[in-house]
Amino acid sequence: MSARYTPKEIHPSIFEQVLSVTGGYMSGNVTDSKVTAAGNKHTQVWMAEYWKGILLWLVLIIPVIAMLPWLKEHVGKPAVLAAFFSGIIAWLSLGYWGLQKNRGLLTWEEIEAVRSALDLNENQTLYLDCLRYIEECSILDNEQKKTWRAALYQALDQAVTLEKLSSEMTHSAGGKDHAESLTEIERLEALADRSSDPVAQKAYTESANLARDRMAKWDGVAVQAERTEAHLELTRQTLLKTRDTLKSLSLEQQRTVYVDLEPLRANLGRIQSDAYEIQRAIEELREI
Known part of the structure; x- marks a missing residue:
């Protein structure tokens, strides 16, 4: 699983643009072909990153459905309905919580997926180039990468x-x-x-x-x-x-x-x- 970054690690001028592009794409009100292409690519990257979590979430509904016959036989119809709707609400709440938790995080692959649709000046472009090469430097340990990301963040700021x-x-x-x-x-x-x-x-x-x-x-x-x-x-x-x-x-x-x-x-x-x-x-x- 790829590393995930918060707005404290990726400069807000970049982070907010990425969320704006993906949010606009998800809303469906997009006329810019660049945003559409970037949104499609981001969806593919996002699904590749989170498909295991999505699959696990979908599987969790099976026990709720499987319990219905047993509840109907031993408890009664009103209790079955109550248990069913409670399970559905809990299941949906879990999915919403997971979505919101990951929405505030970005992987490097997600940033690269929408980069063509971002409105970047030269310094922002150089900043992203530097971050990309930091990601590719296997010779740098995590602490060194963190230090350099912080230095570049301050420079762009x-x-x-x-x-x-x-x-x-x-x-x-x-x-x-x-x-x-x-x-x-x-x-x-x-x-x-x-x-x-x-x-x-x-x-x-x-x-x-x-x-x-x-x-x-x-x-x-x-x-x-x-x-x-x-x-x-x-x-x-x-x-x-x-x-x-x-x-x-x-x-x-x-x-x-x-x-x-x-x-x-x-x-x-x-x-x-x-x-x-x-x-x-x-x-x-x-x-x-």
């Missing part, structure tokens, strides 16, 4: 956060708003220089100072936006290198290759630490 922050910071610091603010400062300074009235000149100068102070905040945001982009690129390159190293490890099955993974894991840890610092700096800027 930080990438998701950084992508969101990058979008926010780019919108706040760049483009038309930023250029218009610079033009506005220049306009106010020119008006102050040309003004012959001291009161008006003072007002224009103060307005320019206020606009400059406001721009100082956005300059800080622009710096953090640049740092965010840099760390996203570092995350991408680290995941690329990790994927290639894990692929080599899965193919060669040599522990000499495993040594190459350690610096990459250190990189993932540093990315997490730096991402936290970026988040904190951005929060401080928002409070200004």
